[in-house]
Amino acid sequence: MLHARHDLKKMIDNDKMLMPTFGSRELREPVPKYELPKAEMRSRSAYQIVHDELMLDGNARLNLATFVTTWMEPEAEKLMSETFDKNMIDKDEYPQTAELEMRCVNILSNLYHAPAEGKACGCSTTGSSEAVMLGAMALKWKWKQRMKAKGKSAEKPNLILGTDVQVCWDKFCRYWEVEPKFVPMVKSRSYSLNAEEVIKLCDENTIGVAPVLGTTITGAYQPVKEINDALDKYNKQTGFDIPIHVDAASGGFIAPFLQRDLEWDFRLKWVKSINVSGHKYGLVYPGVGWVIWRDWNELPEDLIFRVNYLGGDMPTFALNFSRPGNQIVAQYYNFLRLGFDGYKRIQKACQDTAIYLSEKLEKIGPFECLTRGTDIPVFACKLKDGADTNFSVFDVSEMLRHRGWLVPAYTMPENCTDVSLLRIVVKEGFSRDMADLLLDDVGRILTHYKDQPGYKAKRAETKGKVRC
């Protein structure tokens, strides 16, 4: 015993002597990058190496490209780090985390005006992508049931989307063998879906329509009510029951607070399911999302698996199994901490900043905004038609990056790829002061190009889906 204690003391003394200064062996030698190192190294050295490599990443707080939360308050961070070790799938072992998940589902279900009678139906996910998969799978299963009941073939399902949908919808269609029927984006329709175009594409094989509340490309809301009303007529005429799934990845945490009278949720008859990202305007660090169904009738029972090997009889409907419980904890913390008024105040502050920034940008340079942050606090702008500039939005994006700002530039989807945009996502953590600093930098960039009349503007390098 004495001997062991002596060894331990020696080890500690040694460790103190070998503090991981940058002169220590581990920090002077090359680090094995693609092979497992043979031996251990001290935790402090490993920490220092990994920490330092990550300094080369962009600064998350200056990341105006992402929709995902980059700032949470210290109490939320504390709670999250206290609960890193909880696996949310172990519902029998962590019944209180499971209870918090159900509280969140109920809160969202109420916020989205699900019918008051009946139990709230929904679950947490890793984000909107998984939530979209689950919502759209339920649409496909329900459609198959309807076709089977009519004695018809269920071989050729299709789904109606705008070409501006986020890539998760393309994935759903390919992975689950559903034909995507796209409404093209055109300038005359303000680059949005509309009811008339949707109805033109509908038929008996349509499993649903998926309008977006706050598109990834411009942040604009698509007209869910108009589509609902047109579908109501169409379904009556044809005897079909084509439903709507609203992709409210961002808007699901904005519209209930800032546009309360906008009908886009379960107030509309044909809206059967909604996805929302808790890690976007739900104000939680990545990755948590939610899918909420209008009621239990919309979630076919045979999509739910029951497992008993964690103890108890646990229903699961998810693409993943194990994942962190701490994001669910943080979502509930936000609900409790902020309440309706707190969320409203934060979203309004973001929106005010987005509107301010979009207006100022138009004043200081040859920019024209397609959106101004009046739907979700996101706006997209292009260079004015006919503007005689020696730079493109790609140049502006690159120059901003030199200062640390991450502002993406990209082309619109097929049909309007000649339009290139800069997009700014204003989130909690981006103050008016930072907006002014960004404007100053844009001003400096404009002067820089003015001083270089011979410079030739960069063109779009890639054509693909816009990332978030």
Ligand SMILES: Cc1ncc(COP(=O)(O)O)c(C=O)c1O
């Ligand atoms: C409209 C829309 N739907 C779905 C997604 C995918 O969301 P997530 O990153 O939460 O999986 C995004 C991401 O930005 C989005 O903007």
